[in-house]
Amino acid sequence: MSENQARSGVAAPRKSPNSPMPKDRSPTRIQKKNRATILEAALEVFSNNGFRGATVDQIARAAGLSKPNLLYYFPSKEAIFTELLSGLLDTWLDPLRAIDPDGDPLEELLAYVQRKLQMSRDFPRESRLFANEIVQGAPRMLDTLSKDLKPLLEEKADLIKGWMDAGKLNPTHPKHLLFSVWSLTQHYADFDVQVRTLMGDEDPFDAAPEHLDRMFRRMLTPADTR
Amino acid sequence: MSENQARSGVAAPRKSPNSPMPKDRSPTRIQKKNRATILEAALEVFSNNGFRGATVDQIARAAGLSKPNLLYYFPSKEAIFTELLSGLLDTWLDPLRAIDPDGDPLEELLAYVQRKLQMSRDFPRESRLFANEIVQGAPRMLDTLSKDLKPLLEEKADLIKGWMDAGKLNPTHPKHLLFSVWSLTQHYADFDVQVRTLMGDEDPFDAAPEHLDRMFRRMLTPADTR
């Protein structure tokens, strides 16, 4: 809320005269705030329309800025989008990273499912942003998929494979299992309109946690445990 | 294959002079063929780019026509899209309709899952076409969802509910169960790029059928059956 006038240790009075985006000092508070506002607006617009469907004008209006002013903070529409993507990816993958190799296998995976489901409920725009991009061939995300997601997926798939080999989980294809978690949970964000249209008054997120818990508990409980 | 030259009982020799799309006679063979070609090209382009991301020029090139020539057969980009949607919807929902109330509950649902998975493998463009539209709020499909899909879903959800109440299936929320089938199977079409990037050489459709069969068999087998 408040504008936090105080800047403690930062002293950089010299400012190069005509540099629109000075590189010799960190961004001012206003710059930070405006960039954050823009990214928030961009998330709203991009997630609802995809990259091509979104216009700079829409984002500017949503951010309460004029179009040229917005393009003062970011060099292009593309730049807004890529910065948005890379900024959100870490948070988006946190639930997967949080799977603990030392925890109880079944409970770790069931907790992961619930974390992902909560992400779909609490951050549906992030989910749709990625969905939009991937359905259209992920032209701006292929590198990220290969370089960031793939190693992480393989690490966790190996972990799950180990649990299955040790008889702690009912065996199945580990990567397909993780795809299943993603598709089942993200469906509630990505296809929100359809789900809500088909469910009428009932809130999808009332029954979804229990349904998905049942689904994965049954799937993953080892057969020889009784 | 063959162009079926014979038109039996249809007599409409009079043709209004300057009507570009005559309403007093059925379309000629050429019209039919060209319209089909256009719709095929449109499916390709729309499914990869969404409505907004697709251009009439792209569709025309994919169809081997000039832009104005394409717009001779369809009044607008929007018209191509809606005709495409309505034409594909019936086929798309066939697997769900085919669930037989008189069949064995477990086998009916497992067969449904496999049919849907095959649709994702054989008709991924159709899946992505719908996905693209729904992720962005289904602006051109909301009516269809309410009027066509909703009644069908409710019919089948009731059927499944009955099976569960009769102890033939492990009880869970029927609609969520159907959403689960959709999300798990369509994921392989809609997120194809991601899945293939993450799986490398391995073909996703090698292990997916078995994985999903295991998933739903475990989920749906009644607990008291042994």
Next chain:
DNA sequence: GTCTATATGATGATAGAC
């Protein structure tokens, strides 16, 4: 830093010759 005005290029759709 923010604005108005505008350059520049795509894109949906039409005119009119053939």
Next chain:
DNA sequence: GTCTATCATCATATAGAC
């Protein structure tokens, strides 16, 4: 039925005043 040429609109991005 099909084409070339063209219009009108919209969208990204920039110029330049303030």
